[in-house]
Amino acid sequence: MKGIVLRQPGGLDKLEAVDMRDPGVPGPGEIRVRLRASSLNYHDYGVVSGGIPTADGRIPMSDGAGVVDDVGDGVTEFAVGDHVISCFFPDWQDGPATAGDFKRVPGDGIDGYAREGVTRPASWFTRSPKGYSHAEAATLTTAGLTAWRALVVDGGLKAGDTVLVLGTGGVSVFALQFAKMMGAKVVATSSSDEKLERVRALGADHTINYRSHQDWGGLVRDWTGGRGVDHVVEVGGPGTLAQSITAVRVGGHISLIGVLTGRSGEIPTAALMAKQARLQGLIVGSRRHQTELVRALDATGVRPVIDKSFGLGEIADAFRLQESGGHFGKICLEY
Structure with a gap:
């Protein structure tokens, strides 16, 4: 063998x-x-x-x-x-x-x-x-199971919700697919315009190049009419978490999954408190x-x-x- x-x-x-x-x-x-x-x-x-x-x-x-x-x-x-x-x-x-x-x-x-x-x-x-x-x-x-648990098991995703996915790796693409499968709207980020074209082909409703727009959290909030998204599938970690908190709605849900930008870092706790959002780590x-x-x-x-x-x-x-x-x-x- x-x-x-x-x-x-x-x-x-x-x-x-x-x-x-x-x-x-x-x-x-x-x-x-x-x-x-x-x-x-x-x-x-x-x-x-x-x-x-x-x-x-x-x-x-x-x-x-x-x-x-x-x-x-x-x-x-x-x-x-x-x-x-x-x-x-x-x-x-x-x-x-x-x-x-x-x-x-x-x-x-x-x-x-x-x-x-x-x-x-x-x-x-x-x-x-x-x-x-x-x-x-x-x-x-x-x-696949990570994205499923983040959105469906822990997040209680339902039709009409809005979801933010970061990047185009395996978990993020699955999260996009599952969100569309459940009747949600999705905004996706990437540093590649070519990859953003591909996520649009998979059903992403809005896309943002985070390299061109460093304040992408604010752009996500603007896309929702100032409300913020219901769910964030957060795979970046400390380097992206502040923008994810900006993007999420009051009382929203952030699934902390990845550490692509590092294992530790500063968390804007006051902003998280103000959003009254649920930040949940999961494996x-x-x-x-x-x-x-x-x-x-x-x-x-x-x-x-x-x-x-x-x-x-x-x-x-x-x-x-x-x-x-x-x-x-x-x-x-x-x-």
Whole structure:
């Protein structure tokens, strides 16, 4: 079985293709999955680049999609031939959040899915949406579920709401798609006019080049007639949060998801208080959230936006594309 290991955290040159042992026969409650795809997230990049500490020899990648090729005793939810996707937090099945770190996250605290097969508890997976390719399904584990939880689970998104999405990475593009799916209006930002054309093609109602308009929070507020947006999907962190607070309405909701501009920084607390807005940090979601997302995608037919796919052995090149910021939507590995 082919796979990738991170010999020593700290650089893409430490990623190495190796032969691995067969994952073995599934025991009671387990399934064996022939993995076919993964997708890249900034969390994965943090692990392989050394920004997030992990163990030597770690198998990276938190997202995994493939086909069940054997089931253990007592497994009734899945059968051989079913298409499945992994869960980011395999131990968080339902209810309130239970994890505040990544100790049990595949590809970080434990081995991940940059390999051709795994044997794991059936509860670590859900079904894939009907008709999805494995690459499309792999985009849901982290990016898709994060956007879904931010807007639908925590945000209570409804038709007629207004949503601000920052940039054109995987979470932001998913948030745009889910918002339009739910009947909301969307304003999107980017530093690239070409990418803004692409988000308009996906249904964005208004776009702003944040490099040309540094006071983009005020422009967003103006677009709503001075009211502000109902929801902000905040992936930038400290470098963009002040503008997001400017953009949100009084009593609105800001989902703090990313740290692309840094891990800490000044927060305009007086402005946040005046807005009486809810600033909520979140990390992906539970298995139940994922099954609800899959059900919604089956009902609506929304498909992910994949910029480019690479082979498993090209994983370093895939991360270099992500590092460059030149992608739109998701980058995948297919094997």
